[in-house]
Amino acid sequence: MDWKKEWKILAAMVAIFLGCYFLPVGWPRFDNALMEAFHLVKWYAREHVLLCLIPAFFIAGAIAVFVSQGAVMKYLGPAANKVLAYGVASVSGTILAVCSCTILPLFAGIYRMGAGLGPACAFLYSGPAINVLAVILTARILGPEMGIARALGAIIFSVVIGLLMELFFREKKAGADSQIHVPEDDSGRPLWQTAVYFATMVGILVFANWGRPMEDSGLWYSFFAAKWWLTGGLAILLAVQLAAWFSLSAWKLAASGLAVLGTALAFPQAPLAAFVVGVIALSLLTATREDQAGQWFRSSWDFAKLILPLLLFGVLFAGLFLGRPGMEGLIPSVWVERAVGGNSLAANFVASFAGAFMYFATLTEVPILQGLMGAGMGKGPALALLLAGPALSLPNMLVIRSVLGNRKTAVFVLLVVILATASGYLYGALFA
Numbered sequence: 001m002d003w004k005k006e007w008k009i010l011a012a013m014v015a016i017f018l019g020c021y022f023l024p025v026g027w028p029r030f031d032n033a034l035m036e037a038f039h040l041v042k043w044y045a046r047e048h049v050l051l052c053l054i055p056a057f058f059i060a061g062a063i064a065v066f067v068s069q070g071a072v073m074k075y076l077g078p079a080a081n082k083v084l085a086y087g088v089a090s091v092s093g094t095i096l097a098v099c100s101c102t103i104l105p106l107f108a109g110i111y112r113m114g115a116g117l118g119p120a121c122a123f124l125y126s127g128p129a130i131n132v133l134a135v136i137l138t139a140r141i142l143g144p145e146m147g148i149a150r151a152l153g154a155i156i157f158s159v160v161i162g163l164l165m166e167l168f169f170r171e172k173k174a175g176a177d178s179q180i181h182v183p184e185d186d187s188g189r190p191l192w193q194t195a196v197y198f199a200t201m202v203g204i205l206v207f208a209n210w211g212r213p214m215e216d217s218g219l220w221y222s223f224f225a226a227k228w229w230l231t232g233g234l235a236i237l238l239a240v241q242l243a244a245w246f247s248l249s250a251w252k253l254a255a256s257g258l259a260v261l262g263t264a265l266a267f268p269q270a271p272l273a274a275f276v277v278g279v280i281a282l283s284l285l286t287a288t289r290e291d292q293a294g295q296w297f298r299s300s301w302d303f304a305k306l307i308l309p310l311l312l313f314g315v316l317f318a319g320l321f322l323g324r325p326g327m328e329g330l331i332p333s334v335w336v337e338r339a340v341g342g343n344s345l346a347a348n349f350v351a352s353f354a355g356a357f358m359y360f361a362t363l364t365e366v367p368i369l370q371g372l373m374g375a376g377m378g379k380g381p382a383l384a385l386l387l388a389g390p391a392l393s394l395p396n397m398l399v400i401r402s403v404l405g406n407r408k409t410a411v412f413v414l415l416v417v418i419l420a421t422a423s424g425y426l427y428g429a430l431f432a
Helices: 003-021 028-066 069-076 082-090 103-112 117-129 132-142 144-168 191-208 219-225 227-245 250-266 271-287 292-322 333-339 345-357 365-374 379-388 394-404 406-430
Strands: none
Touching: 028 103, 028 191, 028 271, 028 292, 069 082, 069 117, 082 117, 082 144, 103 117, 103 292, 103 394, 117 144, 117 406, 132 144, 132 365, 144 379, 144 406, 191 227, 219 227, 227 250, 227 271, 250 271, 271 292, 292 345, 292 394, 333 345, 345 379, 345 406, 365 379, 379 406, 394 406
């Protein structure tokens, strides 16, 4: 008998038993935190999985199948031109208005295709951090200097974090992961077709998630009012591309389109239903094929299996400890509010550390910060939270760990927290 193994099993059983025996059920804060965890994961499942993550999974799967490994290595690989690689990666968020979780499938896709660690980490940070809508909203509500500081800080952070990650972990990238199918060539498809194909999917991701602006007028509201028309138009364009470039059956695509249209007409107040029908139809049309369209679905499914369970698990624990915005978890929000007043290094560190573990949906960080600043939060800690919060979260960290491993993930998170702390402290000193 392997006594060492048996002692480990016994220790685990004792720990589980003690946890059950002393479970604080009946303690109001614990009971409330437990409900907050389920409320948050329910909200996340309703608001982010279908519209954010599923399109991101399809884009990530497309990267693995339709973008040649040579192209990724040329522009983002370890031997690529640094100015070009970091230039592309650091401004990606101006196109992708996504949250810290939605960026993960895209990050995993380019990293496993051979992108260098530095540019991949710059992309991972910049995707959710450099969001044009969020920067504009920050400037309008929290002041133009805060908006400018957020935009500049996020761009600089992405480059600095990428360069430091590359410096700390000098290694040869192994290329594509064995679980992701990487074709040896792109089947002779012209570059412009691939570009239009990806632009269409990114457009669907962006417009399907276009949030309601503060005012019911102006350009941003016009996009919001027409978001489902724009999303539908791009979906039709994608169907045309699938028929013309990927040999999918035109009549099956037309039948799927009629099913989507019928759902939209039957449930005009629930456009999400039509979106779900479209996703199901696309999955059924591609799942059983043996060509590149089938490889696209299987690669997307690989990312979904890897990422989605970790994200939901992480959101559940984030809700348990921190609660939803404006609600209480196990950690009282007053502790955070008291800790981030003024502009000390400690206040900036607490703000960046707390922001790194909290989950912020795209654009929600601004009204949350407005409330915290009204409760006494300093300007420096506010910027620190803006620079750390949208780019990181507990669910986000769990998935990054599955891609990069423990050491690289710990260093990435530490770099974000340290840089956010230093930037917040400097900003608070200048604009106190």
